[in-house]
Amino acid sequence: MPQFSDDDIKNLIADGDVFAISIDTAVFDGKQKTFHNAVLQRLDQFHQRDVRVVFVDIIAQEMKSHLRDDAIEAQRALKKALRSHNKRWRRETSSSEAADLLINADATDFAQAEFDAFRQHVNGDEIAAGETPDAVMKVFDRYFAESPPFGAADKRKSEFPDAFALLRLEALADEEGRKLICVSPDNGWLDFASQSDHLICVPRLEDALALFNAADQHVADAIVERWRQSDGGDFIEDISRAFEYRLDDLDFDIDGHADILFEAEPLSAALQYVLPDKIGPPTVIAVNGETVTFTVRVDALVGFEALFSFYVTDSVDRDDVSLGSEEAYVERTLPFELTITADRSLEDGPEFHEVEVAKKRFEVDFGYVEAFPNEDPTHEKY
Numbered sequence: 001m002p003q004f005s006d007d008d009i010k011n012l013i014a015d016g017d018v019f020a021i022s023i024d025t026a027v028f029d030g031k032q033k034t035f036h037n038a039v040l041q042r043l044d045q046f047h048q049r050d051v052r053v054v055f056v057d058i059i060a061q062e063m064k065s066h067l068r069d070d071a072i073e074a075q076r077a078l079k080k081a082l083r084s085h086n087k088r089w090r091r092e093t094s095s096s097e098a099a100d101l102l103i104n105a106d107a108t109d110f111a112q113a114e115f116d117a118f119r120q121h122v123n124g125d126e127i128a129a130g131e132t133p134d135a136v137m138k139v140f141d142r143y144f145a146e147s148p149p150f151g152a153a154d155k156r157k158s159e160f161p162d163a164f165a166l167l168r169l170e171a172l173a174d175e176e177g178r179k180l181i182c183v184s185p186d187n188g189w190l191d192f193a194s195q196s197d198h199l200i201c202v203p204r205l206e207d208a209l210a211l212f213n214a215a216d217q218h219v220a221d222a223i224v225e226r227w228r229q230s231d232g233g234d235f236i237e238d239i240s241r242a243f244e245y246r247l248d249d250l251d252f253d254i255d256g257h258a259d260i261l262f263e264a265e266p267l268s269a270a271l272q273y274v275l276p277d278k279i280g281p282p283t284v285i286a287v288n289g290e291t292v293t294f295t296v297r298v299d300a301l302v303g304f305e306a307l308f309s310f311y312v313t314d315s316v317d318r319d320d321v322s323l324g325s326e327e328a329y330v331e332r333t334l335p336f337e338l339t340i341t342a343d344r345s346l347e348d349g350p351e352f353h354e355v356e357v358a359k360k361r362f363e364v365d366f367g368y369v370e371a372f373p374n375e376d377p378t379h380e381k382y
Contacts, residue, residue: 004200009211012179018200019176020052022169024162024184025062027205031358033063033070035118038339038356039205039295042286047123049212054172054180055119056165058129064111071107079103084263087320129164132171139163148195149188159188166192166199173198183208206295209285213292216344220282220294223342223350228276235350239340244271246357247302254306256366260323262310264366272301272331285339291353293341303331304364310371328369334362 004012012018021043031037046053082093082103093103102110119126129135142163143150149162166182166189173180174197182189185203193201202208210217227236247269254264278299286293309325337358343351 003194006211009181009200009202010214012200013212016050017178018051018181019178020054020172020180021046021208022054022056022180022182023059023205024165024182024186024189025059025066026186027183028063029066030185031205032360033066034359035067035114037358039209039285039358040118041121042209042293043122043124045209045212045286045288051212053122053124054169055124055126056129056168057126058161059165060115060119060126062161064108064115067114068107068111071110075103075105075107127168127172129168132164132168135164135167138167148191149186151188151191162186162188162192170196170198181208181211206283206285210283213284213287216287216292217282217284219292219344219346220284220296222346223294223340224279224282224296226350228279230276235342235352238352239355240271240274242352242355243274243300243336243338243357246355247271249359250302250357250362251359252304252362252364254366255363256306256308256328256369258308258310258369258371260310260371261312261320262308262369262371264306264308267305267307267327270303270305272303274298274300275333282340287344290344291341292344293339295337295339297335297337299333299335301331301333303329304366305329306364306366308366308369308371324372326369326371326373328366330364330366332364336360 009018023040023043028035028040031040035041043053086092118124132138139160142148143160149159149166151159169180169182179200180198181200181202182193183202183205184190190201190203193199202211223235227239230236250269252266252269254266256264275298280297282294282296284292284294306328307325308328310323311320312323313320337360339356339358341353341355343353345351
């Protein structure tokens with residue numbers, strides 16, 4: 001079977017020999033299981049090209065299932081936190097408050113609505129895995145022959161959805177007589193495509209999108225090089241402000257220890273600076289008129305602030321008794337994935353339009369947190 005280099009794929013795209021692109025569930029999971037991820041959203045560029053965005057129904061169901069499970073887990077965590085909060089503050093959650101917080105909202109309906117909105121945004125087509133001729137027979141033939149995507153025996157049963165999806169994509173590409181790019185880091189997908197005359201598998205969505213936008217790679221390279229050399233003028237200040245603004249939504253877990261019981265909650269995350277020597281190579285994922293959009297990995301020093309609320313448990317009635325709280329601050333260097341949109345023209349220097357920070361949970365270690373450092377440790381409350 002033919003093996004394609006990046007240049008080969010770019011030539012196929014230029015010649016109109018690639019008619020569709022499709023993503024695996026693993027791509028969605030790697031984007032924090034949200035269809036609002038900046039890179040996933042850039043699949044909308046294909047409705048301006050002669051390229052379809054295709055979702056096999058069995059993969060779409062997997063993505064919705066994973067999103068639903070995450071939503072349910074978030075509801076459980078919120079309910080647990082509210083119970084603890086209500087007990088501590090001796091209050092109850094009102095019905096209107098519960099409605100506003102979506103505590104009892106249907107996660108299945110939510111996941112379906114999110115997928116439907118995403119599919120409409122990218123002008124995607126959903127195709128049925130069951131429409132593959134002799135699908136069941138072909139899947140079981142591959143299963144018993146241990147052919148891709150089926151791998152090691154202990155994992156083979158979980159790969160049936162992938163087998164049905166890949167066979168459907170291959171049949172579609174065969175009918176079309178052109179190539180289809182599928183995106184997945186999964187070895188089963190990569191191995192299947194390597195034996196196919198019709199499928200090309202790319203592990204990362206960013207790299208797949210870059211194949212369609214290679215002509216503007218030099219623009220992103222020039223912008224990032226100026227950034228590394230601190231030669232971007234207002235661009236660096238603009239992007240830093242936007243980065244810091246996006247950090248307001250940063251989700252981080254808190255680790256730490258103290259001499260008494262505590263609960264901790266995040267207060268803020270503030271950018272100190274991006275490390276110039278830790279700015280990675282850019283990957284162009286979209287070009288739209290006068291702008292270019294690229295992803296880049298950076299390391300940044302971030303200041304984190306958290307509130308530690310201390311308490312003791314009454315030995316008689318087992319109620320928690322609040323002792324007050326203290327704020328704590330630490331700085332940590334962490335990796336971030338940025339999606340940046342800027343002007344394609346560099347005539348007047350880089351001009352920034354938008355920066356998005358990939359949502360990712362971090363655990364921040366605050367180390368030892370001293371309870372009430374300015375108070376008398378012999379006070380009776382201790």
